Amino acid sequence: MNEQFVKIFVNPKVFPLHTVFSASYALLEQLSIRIEGDLQKEIIVKLKPKDSTESAEHVKELFNEKLMDCALDEYRSMAASDIRNYFVRTALSFDADDEVDLWSSQSSEKEGYLENISYHISPYEEGVMELSIDAKQKKNNLLERIFSIAKRLRADCSFEVKEVGNDMVICKLKLKNGCDLEALNEKLEHELQSRMAL
Numbered sequence: 001m002n003e004q005f006v007k008i009f010v011n012p013k014v015f016p017l018h019t020v021f022s023a024s025y026a027l028l029e030q031l032s033i034r035i036e037g038d039l040q041k042e043i044i045v046k047l048k049p050k051d052s053t054e055s056a057e058h059v060k061e062l063f064n065e066k067l068m069d070c071a072l073d074e075y076r077s078m079a080a081s082d083i084r085n086y087f088v089r090t091a092l093s094f095d096a097d098d099e100v101d102l103w104s105s106q107s108s109e110k111e112g113y114l115e116n117i118s119y120h121i122s123p124y125e126e127g128v129m130e131l132s133i134d135a136k137q138k139k140n141n142l143l144e145r146i147f148s149i150a151k152r153l154r155a156d157c158s159f160e161v162k163e164v165g166n167d168m169v170i171c172k173l174k175l176k177n178g179c180d181l182e183a184l185n186e187k188l189e190h191e192l193q194s195r196m197a198l
Contacts, residue, residue: 005034005046006056008063012043014143014164015067020045022070023063031059061158068147068159075144119192121185129181130162131171131188142169149191156184 017039024033037044047059119133150159156179163170
């Protein structure tokens, strides 16, 4: 019975346990799911499709996509919460005689956005590319942008975050059937330039 489960190893520094739970809950109708492992070092998610015709590769892809969607939703929710809190603080501390310059007070919060970014796309094996991104940016902002890019390129490739450091992220992109490597490379370059420059 254990052989029927597909194992996915999740880095809790990239996807915290609550994100894994959210993705798992969203897929309960399609998959049987077990979560194990050392929750500080590596989370092991065992997946078994309820429909026996689904391939192991499809199950992995489905879970990875849902995991990235949940993480992206959480990052966006945190950003919206920060903005809401900022406006409430400003409104509550506002004195009618004071002038308020909204943009100058937010400049310190802009530190989380990309200043110096470099990225490298290299062939990994046939049909697979590796993307390395180095940036002076808060980890959450960088991951949010990477997940956003992954969501936009979902039709062409599956996206997997392999490694996360303080200022860098390494991802593995696997081409889907019928996708051209050159076309994907161009789309990826465009997405990196437009999304990372925000």
